[in-house]
Amino acid sequence: MQINQLFGSLIKKNISNFCFLFWLHVCFSILVKENGIEFIFQMEEVCLNSEPVFDEGDEYEIEGDSITVEHYDETSETRSKKEPPLPTVGLEFDSFDEAYDFYNLYAKEQGFGIRVSNSWFRSKRKERYRAKLSCSSAGFKKKSEANHPRPETRTGCPAMIVIRLVDSKRWRIVEVELEHNHTVSPQIKRFYKSHKKMILAAKKAQPPSEPVTEVHTIKLYRTAVVDSGCNGYTNVNEGESLNPVDHSKHLDLKEGDAHAVYNYFCRMKLTNPNFFYLMDLDDEGRLRNVFWADARSRAVYGYFCDTVAIDTSCLANKFEIPLISFVGMNHHGQSVLLGCGFLGHESVEYFVWIFQAWLTCMLGRPPQVIITDQCKPLQNAISEVFPEARHCYCLWYIMQRVPEKLGGLKGYETIKRQMNKAVYESLKIAEFETSWADMIKRHNLGDNKWLQTLYEDRQRWVPVYLKDTFFAGMIPVQENDGLNAFFDGYIHKHTSFKEFVDKYDLALHRKHLKEAMADLESRTSSFELKTKCNFEVQLSKMYTKAIFMKFQSEVEGMYSCFNTKQVSVNGPIITYMVKERVEVEGKEKVVRYYEVLYETTQVDIRCICSLFNFKGYLCRHALTVLNYNGVEEIPSRYILPRWSKDFKCRYVVDHGSGDIDVYNPVHWQNNLYKRAIPLVEEGALSQQHYKVVLDELQGLLNKFSVLEEM
Numbered sequence: 001m002q003i004n005q006l007f008g009s010l011i012k013k014n015i016s017n018f019c020f021l022f023w024l025h026v027c028f029s030i031l032v033k034e035n036g037i038e039f040i041f042q043m044e045e046v047c048l049n050s051e052p053v054f055d056e057g058d059e060y061e062i063e064g065d066s067i068t069v070e071h072y073d074e075t076s077e078t079r080s081k082k083e084p085p086l087p088t089v090g091l092e093f094d095s096f097d098e099a100y101d102f103y104n105l106y107a108k109e110q111g112f113g114i115r116v117s118n119s120w121f122r123s124k125r126k127e128r129y130r131a132k133l134s135c136s137s138a139g140f141k142k143k144s145e146a147n148h149p150r151p152e153t154r155t156g157c158p159a160m161i162v163i164r165l166v167d168s169k170r171w172r173i174v175e176v177e178l179e180h181n182h183t184v185s186p187q188i189k190r191f192y193k194s195h196k197k198m199i200l201a202a203k204k205a206q207p208p209s210e211p212v213t214e215v216h217t218i219k220l221y222r223t224a225v226v227d228s229g230c231n232g233y234t235n236v237n238e239g240e241s242l243n244p245v246d247h248s249k250h251l252d253l254k255e256g257d258a259h260a261v262y263n264y265f266c267r268m269k270l271t272n273p274n275f276f277y278l279m280d281l282d283d284e285g286r287l288r289n290v291f292w293a294d295a296r297s298r299a300v301y302g303y304f305c306d307t308v309a310i311d312t313s314c315l316a317n318k319f320e321i322p323l324i325s326f327v328g329m330n331h332h333g334q335s336v337l338l339g340c341g342f343l344g345h346e347s348v349e350y351f352v353w354i355f356q357a358w359l360t361c362m363l364g365r366p367p368q369v370i371i372t373d374q375c376k377p378l379q380n381a382i383s384e385v386f387p388e389a390r391h392c393y394c395l396w397y398i399m400q401r402v403p404e405k406l407g408g409l410k411g412y413e414t415i416k417r418q419m420n421k422a423v424y425e426s427l428k429i430a431e432f433e434t435s436w437a438d439m440i441k442r443h444n445l446g447d448n449k450w451l452q453t454l455y456e457d458r459q460r461w462v463p464v465y466l467k468d469t470f471f472a473g474m475i476p477v478q479e480n481d482g483l484n485a486f487f488d489g490y491i492h493k494h495t496s497f498k499e500f501v502d503k504y505d506l507a508l509h510r511k512h513l514k515e516a517m518a519d520l521e522s523r524t525s526s527f528e529l530k531t532k533c534n535f536e537v538q539l540s541k542m543y544t545k546a547i548f549m550k551f552q553s554e555v556e557g558m559y560s561c562f563n564t565k566q567v568s569v570n571g572p573i574i575t576y577m578v579k580e581r582v583e584v585e586g587k588e589k590v591v592r593y594y595e596v597l598y599e600t601t602q603v604d605i606r607c608i609c610s611l612f613n614f615k616g617y618l619c620r621h622a623l624t625v626l627n628y629n630g631v632e633e634i635p636s637r638y639i640l641p642r643w644s645k646d647f648k649c650r651y652v653v654d655h656g657s658g659d660i661d662v663y664n665p666v667h668w669q670n671n672l673y674k675r676a677i678p679l680v681e682e683g684a685l686s687q688q689h690y691k692v693v694l695d696e697l698q699g700l701l702n703k704f705s706v707l708e709e710m
Contacts, residue, residue: 088176276298289353308338325339331643332519
């Protein structure tokens with residue numbers, strides 16, 4: 001059963017002196033299948049003008065998939081003619097002439113002429129497939145040997161647009177430079193050749209008896225917001241995908257913000273075909289929510305989808321940009337971006353929209369564990385969109401609020417120490433309950449609302465309640481553990497939307513470079529061994545450097561463990577008690593007792609500290625018991641592939657590969673991109689690898705060129 005809904009809306013919004021028209025023609029196609037619903041969300045035509053194009057007197061009619069608009073208001077027509085749309089990367093036209101006319105009209109209104117400075121043709125068919133339209137002052141004339149050469153009028157102006165033929169039928173703007181190195185003004189009355197052609201063409205088109213007018217009909221297109229194949233199959237229904245939300249809440253965009261965000265999305269969709277984004281607008285055309293994820297984020301999620309943190313610190317700290325980030329942990333223990341969004345309002349409905357957008361982007365595969373700040377709307381939205389995921393609160397965020405929430409209380413320092421002891425040092429639930437109750441009673445905190453809320457939610461954030469959950473090192477479980485947001489150092493409280501878009505690529509580039517350098521170091525360097533323990537030798541051959549060094553500290557910590565004793569036997573399960581000398585507040589050392597269960601037949605082991613589930617590698621107490629029992633190698637179940645040096649090369653993402661539509665180009669693209677990641681990683685290891693990969697890729701491109709010309 002196929003349902004098609006056609007929406008046409010006129011959107012008009014004033015921001016200070018900045019008038020923003022965002023005319024949106026949206027086509028929803030919802031294809032219901034046995035195993036779910038596939039959403040096709042396409043934005044077909046977009047017009048961005050500095051002034052509204054439509055007035056109340058305008059008439060428009062829908063013909064098929066296009067819209068024809070006729071203006072009867074003379075002032076409206078004049079106003080729209082004076083300020084044509086800016087040339088923007090991603091705009092498309094039906095023909096080369098239409099693209100030329102568009103830029104020529106823009107040039108005339110700005111006060112400069114244009115010319116075709118470069119053209120590219122296919123060798124056999126003599127077909128133009130690329131062109132550069134430049135300011136008439138671009139470049140310089142060849143030196144003339146004449147006695148009286150004409151004076152140089154060109155200035156080497158950089159202003160231009162580059163257009164390219166796509167799909168063998170439309171022309172798309174792929175590069176734009178609007179700045180000139182000379183003065184341009186509509187008031188400068190120069191008669192440029194390109195403008196003369198415009199007037200002559202208009203004369204031809206008009207009946208002789210009527211006065212000459214300039215006629216320009218230019219369609220502006222934008223690439224689809226979401227490819228049909230990018231959405232995959234989800235278990236949400238039509239009503240859930242279009243949640244009714246409070247129309248009074250929307251993003252507070254300043255002058256230039258909307259254009260910057262739109263421009264960025266157009267550029268990314270052009271250069272990054274697997275780029276995904278969604279926009280949520282209210283009935284009046286105001287932007288409520290935005291979500292996006294690039295191709296790399298979508299591919300990385302296939303590798304590291306076990307635990308995801310949803311960072312809403314910008315919302316909690318009232319930043320100018322209401323940024324929400326989806327973050328994972330890679331094989332070096334580095335944070336990786338899995339998607340971003342702007343949230344118009346902190347409500348359940350808005351959170352649900354952005355979570356559904358992210359889940360759709362990731363082909364309907366939810367994570368096993370989700371970590372967020374403590375927030376009731378957030379909690380309700382996650383339970384609705386991710387009902388099977390384990391939802392936990394980030395301990396670090398909660399403990400950071402202690403000075404703010406309790407700092408004014410009498411005996412604050414003592415309260416803080418007791419709270420830290422209850423949270424970080426409790427190995428059993430009974431220990432936490434006793435310690436917490438003692439803190440509340442001793443300092444008369446029974447009426448403190450914040451502490452009451454924390455206690456009610458204790459199973460979501462206190463480590464002693466989370467020992468059966470795998471976190472891949474994404475939550476701090478020790479008092480000195482820190483946490484850095486993905487965009488730390490790139491944004492501050494007053495960063496605008498426009499500034500963030502400018503810094504976003506820089507942040508991602510530096511993160512990707514850091515990961516590439518860590519890959520190179522892990523694959524090519526030999527690690528320094530600090531003990532003679534075979535466990536250290538074993539994992540030095542497998543793990544990345546960063547993770548190995550963390551594990552290495554546990555191997556070294558075995559020397560602080562002593563007096564390992566067997567305390568009970570229950571069939572094949574033996575319980576040991578391991579003593580460890582630990583520093584308290586960096587001063588005195590105290591002895592702590594750790595209970596370790598050891599199953600002899602399967603060589604299964606579990607320590608009461610549960611470091612393996614929190615961090616992803618065995619603790620010193622478990623290693624001590626294995627060593628005590630003569631086990632020379634760590635059992636394979638405790639060596640996680642996600643920490644391996646060559647994890648991306650050995651692990652090919654095949655999630656949902658059985659559902660790939662062999663007739664769907666978007667599915668081809670998704671699958672090829674994921675399988676190309678290991679090739680890219682290998683090619684970056686050395687100059688020799690790089691040359692081999694580059695040569696092979698060039699060979700493939702040459703084959704495609706031959707196929708095109710056949």
